[in-house]
Amino acid sequence: MTEADFLARLRTLPLHPGAQGLTDDTAALAGLTITTDTLVEGIHFLSADPPQDVAWKLVATNLSDLAAKGAIVEGILLNYPLGDETWDAAFLDGLSEVLTELDCPLLGGDTVTLPANAPRILTVTAFGRDAPAPPRSGAKAGDALYVTGTIGDAGAGLAIARAGTGDPELLARYRRPVPRLADGRALAPRVNAMMDLSDGLLIDASRMAAASALAVTIDLAAVPLARGVSDPLAAATAGDDYELLFAAPADRALPVPATRVGTFTPGAGLTLTQDNRLIPLPASLGYQHGLR
Template identity: 80%
Template sequence: MTETDFLTHLRSLPLHPGAHGLTDDTATLGGLVVTTDTLVEDVHFLATDPPGDVAWKLVATNLSDLAAKGALVEGILLNYPLGDTGYDRAFLAGLADVLAVHDCPLIGGDTVTLPPGAPRVLTVTAFGRDAAAPPRSGAKAGDALYVTGTIGDAGAGLVIALAGHGDARLLARYRRPTPRLAEGRALAPLVHAMMDVSDGLLIDAARMAAASDLAVAIDLDAVPLAPGVIDPLKAATAGDDYELLFAAAPDLALPVPAARLGTFSPGRGLTLTQDKRLIPLPDHLGYQHGLR
């Protein structure tokens, strides 16, 4: 069963109104925005990744969802499997780093025992407040599609991590992503739809268009790439960038730097252009759990 299939079945169950039909990465509860993410060893991070970096990424991925709602950080819950003492201590050091940098207090959580040889499964639930909370379903026909930062850095960083050598900046973008909290705070009251790029630029743009009941066209030549990242199609399907993807009026004066990638229009689906020509969609637009 794919992630999409599973979510379809979940939507047939009794849902809290704040779940928004499970169409977004966050839920609302009272005045809080709530999100949760799980990282699985050798799926979301390598067994050889430094434990402190794993802690950073675990928290940052959750805070990135809050950033996409323009939320202030309230705090997190941590579920952690105790195993090797050295690993646990190094994880705690990285956790202290990321919580301090993003002024994110620990609220509580749970600990369990990790059986010998079992892969680590780590979960954080994050809470935000005072959020404008633009949904991913709010794009309008005629809106432009924008993204902050550069795309494909983390995919290149994963290649470097596997090889054991390469550009330290790209490696850091894979292991220690930056949640765009300040950018999200500035953008959220102004844009029509916003989400973070976690599974890949193309698949996440397609999800925004589908949720908004629109078509979206993307110009691959407009995808912003960092030095050392040269293939825009590979970059746009790699994932783990945690930049902000948003839909806004094309004449909006943006409060933060962002690249304009394309346009929303009536219809359904995603189209790609490169060198001013239509090109076929790749077999996979990005990462989706359950696909092999």
């Protein structure tokens, strides 16, 4: 069963109104914006990744969802599997660093013990408040599609982590993403739809278009790439960037730097162009759980 299939079944279950039909990355409850994410060893991080960096990434990926809603961070709950004492101590060092750096207090959580040699499974639930919360379903025909920062950095960083050598800045983009909290706060009241980039530019743009009942065209030539990243198609499908993807009228002044990469139009589906040429869609638009 794919992630999409599983979500479709979940949407047939009794849902709280705050779940918003399970069409977004966050829920809304009594003035709070709530999100939860899990990192699994061997899928979301490498066994060789430093525990301090795993702690950073675990918190940052959750706060990235809050950034996409323009929320002020309230705090997190942590579910943690105890195991190797040295690894656990280093994880706590990294957790202290990221919570301090991102001004995110710990509210509580749970600890468990996993069987020997089982992969680590780490979960954080994050809470935000005062969120203008533009939904991913709010794009309008004629809106431009924008992205903050550069794309493909984390994919290049993952390759560097596996190889053991390469640009430390790209490696940091994979291991220690920085959620765009201030940018999200500034953008949220001025855009029609917004989400963070976790699974890849192409697949996440397709999700925004589908949720908004629109088609989207992306110009690969416009995709902003970091130094050392040269293939826009590979960058647009790599995932783990944790930049902000948003829809807004093309003539609207933006409060933060961003790059226009596409346009929403009536219809459905994703179209790729480059230098005014149609580009065939790749076999995979990005990462999807349940597909190997």
